[in-house]
Amino acid sequence: MSKNQLADFKTNLSEWYNDVVLKAELADYAPVKGCMVIRPYGYALWENIQKFMDVLIKKHGVENAYFPLFIPMSYFEKEKEHVKGFAPELAVVTVGGGKELVDKLAVRPTSEMMMYDLYKKWFGSWRDLPVRINQWCNVVRWEKRTYLFLRTSEFLWQEGHCAHLTHEESIAEVQWAIKMYAQTYSELMAMYGIMGYKSESEKFAGGFKSITFETLMPNGKSLQSCTSHDLGQNFSRSIEWSVQDATGSKTMPWQNSWGFSTRSIGGLIMSHGDEKGLVMPPNIAPTQIVIIPIPGHNTALSKATEIQNNLNNYRVKIDDKAGETAGAKFNKWELKGIPLRIEIGDRDMTSGTVIICRRDTSEKITVKFEDLSKTIDKLLKDIQQKLFDKHKKFTIDNTFKADSYDEFKKIMETSRGFISAFWCEESECEAQIKTDTKATTRCLPLDAIEENGKCVRCGKKSSHRWLFGLSY
């Protein structure tokens, strides 16, 4: 146990994770099994994700809208693979306004069937395409065990749903979305990851091809961090939606959907955390700087206020809570992962300096009042970059090539991480590898090159190295 009463980060990440989420007040368990409450500090992270991403989404010409929470059960049944994938996870409303409902209602686990039914009603001509609509909302997929942020019955997300005249255009949209997500992860959340295609068994239920962004966690587990799906014409076929093209003949729109959820916050917490608690990348940090006037030092508070006013480009908090020692305050904000802490005591007033402490390196820097703003700007940028570099290096250092099944198994037993290995792309082999090693296919990286290889398990001819790993 550390001084912040957290389980050990290195040897017991999953308990550390629960401890830090609860103690840093990011989230809590809800009275309903599988559900969680996102507390203000955790929700502020989601708000910063929304702000960053919503700009990118709108700039691309996607409009926000809001579709109903309740979807008639009969809608799911129109797309066979889709209903097979989602039926076991549905929450179903059977009573409304005091009466048993004739048509039972699913609480949306995703909105394809609801939205496309309305697209069909609204858009009947090629002139109406492309359709680009997104919604920020809650969705429900039943879970018995709560894993805060990572796996909960209800979560928040955005789901973009587009329709195009050609498959090429739709594919371009799928690629745009996953790159937009990767940008959000790197620039805002200082996280590195791999974009790649999901295997047939891991793709979206009812879709044609799915692209994922996989990130590697400190325990070597892989987190599917968001996805973008090429739906082909599968859904337009199921709901019988066609539009008139320029020549007057009918054509079925090509569709895609893409989603990014509060699960990402779980990845953020683990990717950067350490034995003292959270480490927030400055760009997403709800509070970037905390100023602590040393208790009992007379002029410290007024100086703190002055500094806060000078730093109005940043998100700054002063902690002058009574009845707490400076040490207790330091621990509290370290736990919350605030990137920079400024300490001010009487002595600093005399010397005209303050002490800045970096959360990521624990380094302490003495800075003159007049250099404060410039130094802070430099430090915040440096922390953001260093955290990204560190996560990228960790991911690369923990990506292992396995060219024999023994090697593969050994890696899974010892170091874990991503395993890069040839695979014949047969689902039988995939299932057997999972049974033998617990590793699942994570993705075929978008930038994978064609090679002459042999499947790591069966030895059949294989042309690409896939990434395997233990998934969350």
Add this chain to the structure above:
Amino acid sequence: MSKNQLADFKTNLSEWYNDVVLKAELADYAPVKGCMVIRPYGYALWENIQKFMDVLIKKHGVENAYFPLFIPMSYFEKEKEHVKGFAPELAVVTVGGGKELVDKLAVRPTSEMMMYDLYKKWFGSWRDLPVRINQWCNVVRWEKRTYLFLRTSEFLWQEGHCAHLTHEESIAEVQWAIKMYAQTYSELMAMYGIMGYKSESEKFAGGFKSITFETLMPNGKSLQSCTSHDLGQNFSRSIEWSVQDATGSKTMPWQNSWGFSTRSIGGLIMSHGDEKGLVMPPNIAPTQIVIIPIPGHNTALSKATEIQNNLNNYRVKIDDKAGETAGAKFNKWELKGIPLRIEIGDRDMTSGTVIICRRDTSEKITVKFEDLSKTIDKLLKDIQQKLFDKHKKFTIDNTFKADSYDEFKKIMETSRGFISAFWCEESECEAQIKTDTKATTRCLPLDAIEENGKCVRCGKKSSHRWLFGLSY
């Protein structure tokens, strides 16, 4: 029928309303009874409300969070009046993950019971107060008939929930909230309304006192446009939440809650609309200016783009859609209520001018290129102010004093509007007035003065004039 195929605004407001919501693509009916889809143009209004209000909420020290959608049925039963009020409107989940649930779950109609249970868990000391938490979310109150925006089974809102050490502080918060709402209505939505106390029969189920903001619609009906509730200690008593005060003894927190929903958009539509369709106040308008290069005029489009670039402080759209006449474009944007339309043809290029048309007055103004930005700034401010003034004047002109029951009845039969009348504050009289005239108590205005009056129905001594009206 107008040229935009709307029912008559003056004689058939309710059909005009449905027509305009559907045709301007603000919203549509959902396949589930009572539910609606908020389309991009309608959702952009909600986004602008969120943006405006969220700043005010945060400035006041309220933090955003997210609480679960599902509330165990047993929670509702803790507060007797609360469950009585909401039970008939609940949607209930009885199946989750393929299994019948032992504990049935209500889809939240409001979050008092869920949030306060967690407040009790989190906050045990007076040092933790005040608690100020808000959430933006969806809620469900079962409806059989959909009245787009105004009454739907699912709607979007924000709900603020605060807890204080004293009743005074809590009352101050209730007042702050209703004033913050009134500010949003006036500054953003150009709407005037009356703040006042609800009667005992109309107050929030389980609360102590409710304050409403009532706005008057063109047909003389009153719309309860948002509410702020003083909950007293009712809920802390029901859930047995007490905190230790500074002296070490236990005290129950004083609570309040306040909500503002997508219903407000219904009020916005009716308050400013006219026979041609929507009229958007510039501050909330998703598009403030539409530029229409006259089809077939060669240089118009490049000039339109130049103008759009110069007007980058405003929300501007160019409509260069092929295959539509200028007239069709004019109608389309009039229907959507865009505050200003700029027309550009070849002739304008020669003369160095453009024509601006105001949506609210239909006035056409010829403006030199170089004066455009200045003129637009002035025009948008003027439209915003004029729309507010007009709605205020309408409300005042349609507020009638009734000093006898005959007068009261006559007003209800002819002109409708707000009726200002003495009432003894007995629920029996209130019920009888409703039976006789359909009018309900709307509110006791916050600024009502004490007078010596007699109840308009029973003649008993009454000290205040209440507002009565026909409600939505």
